[in-house]
Amino acid sequence: MSFLISLAVLSALIFFHELGHYFAARAMGVRIEVFSIGFGKKIASFNRWGSEWRLALIPLGGYVRMKGQDDSDPTKKSYDNDSYNVKTPLQKIFILLAGPLANFVLAFFLYFVIALGGPNILSAVIGKVVENSPAHAAALETNDTIRSINGVEITTWEEMAKFIELSDGSLKLEVQRGKEIKQIILTPKITQTTNIFNEVIEKKMIGIGSAGVTHKLNLGISETLSYATKQTIFASTLIFSGLKKLLFGEVPANELGGVISIVKLTSDASEAGWMSVLFFAALISVNLGVLNLLPIPALDGGHIMFNLYEFLFRREVNEAIMIKLTIVGWVILFSLMGLGLYNDINRLIG
Structure with missing residues (x-):
């Protein structure tokens, strides 16, 4: 049961992240072709509001596929009025930022609920x-x-x-x-x-x-808002600090955790009560927001970096360079995921 709660929490956080992209893209007039929770083989789907809403086999992420934008093939572009490609760099950045922002907003809301319940x-x-x-x-x-x-x-x-x-x-x-x-x-x-x-x-x-x-803690309304704000900021700075320390070797790479750690910790939190689940969900939500802002081409931060380049220099990034950087981005991303999974398995064996 606790394992199912872990997957439900992770899927909900991914859903909110992608929902941020979805609403921002729709607001900018971009058509969403696919809204998927999970990767890999499609196990369920329905069509509504001009998009295919999909549940996939591997529940380790999600994506919205906008018309004219495909991370698996950056050369696939469309210049129709409802395409991502015809939007200005600032409009694209707004769409890209909306996903991580949704995670921060969700974390704030969860911390607010925790504060109301008396942490x-x-x-x-x-x-x-x-x-x-x-x-x-x-x-x-x-x-x-x-x-x-x-x-x-x-x-x-x-x-x-x-x-x-x-x-x-x-x-x-x-x-x-x-x-x-x-x-x-x-x-x-x-x-x-x-x-x-x-x-x-x-x-x-x-x-x-x-x-x-x-x-x-018995908090009034102003104290509740202050608690939610402080916790969201603290969680964000904590994750940024951890990433910096990993990058500069101040913290050993074996401290990095993967999806198994997330599922296990969420499972443990569910056994400690709903307050612990909410607290850990808020922390993971902030984590998703921060990680997606990293300037890695496969993530939102990488796309923001490309669009900032276009905004500043009034030209798109060279297509060949973009493809190479995207491949490098996927290699970095899968390497980090593999390292996290390797560390998780070592901890389980240990």
Whole structure:
């Protein structure tokens, strides 16, 4: 059941991406010949609104085939009034941007729904106290709750960690231990740790771990909008940072995941409840939006790059060069997919 939920989530995200292209193209007067969820052999289809709506065998993507545009053969062009080829570079860029934009909008909506439902967030409750750390020296204990730092109220673990990381000098902690309130003074020290990309970094810490206690965030309308905006921006920057680190070798290539990882993580999220599914779906949606903006000819970003060239230099990219770049783009894309699949299989075997 969880596997089917994973496929349904992935297909829905792809559907919204392609729907963005579809509506933008229709708005620009371009005919959509095929709207497909999945690749390969067609297993079901119907014709409506001048397009063939298709479900294909391999549910690992999707596409809209516009009149005059075919990634499998860039030489296939049409110069009819309802063709993609007769549109201006800016109109084409608008159509191309609409897919990734739909993913960002969908992610914002999902984060908004999560915020309305009251997302769970880590409380500032101490679990492990590291020996010979500032926290250990100050006699902090497991299950202590940090209520404030230097007079500033602390409500979440994230707030506490950020305050400590950016601190300068000693800190005065108000700590609740059972029914007792204690005032504790300590000084953070720079310590080696790992970040979300598994890189070794140094930052100010006091030597405590979370107890895993959570509480619900009760947000008003303005706070809900702020939460959705911040989460969408954070997810986008996180993915951009991860791609940059992979590109420059700061993160090993074996950290790259493929479709099996996506299905497995979505499956795990479904077992944790609908809130986890929505949260992970929002993250994948942002991921799809960001990845499709990469300047790889087989992706939206590559086509945007070609149209920017045409807009700036008032001429189309040489057809032979475009074909070669498109082939290179497909090679890069399939190589990345193959590497992700290889890493997924290694993790499963491991």
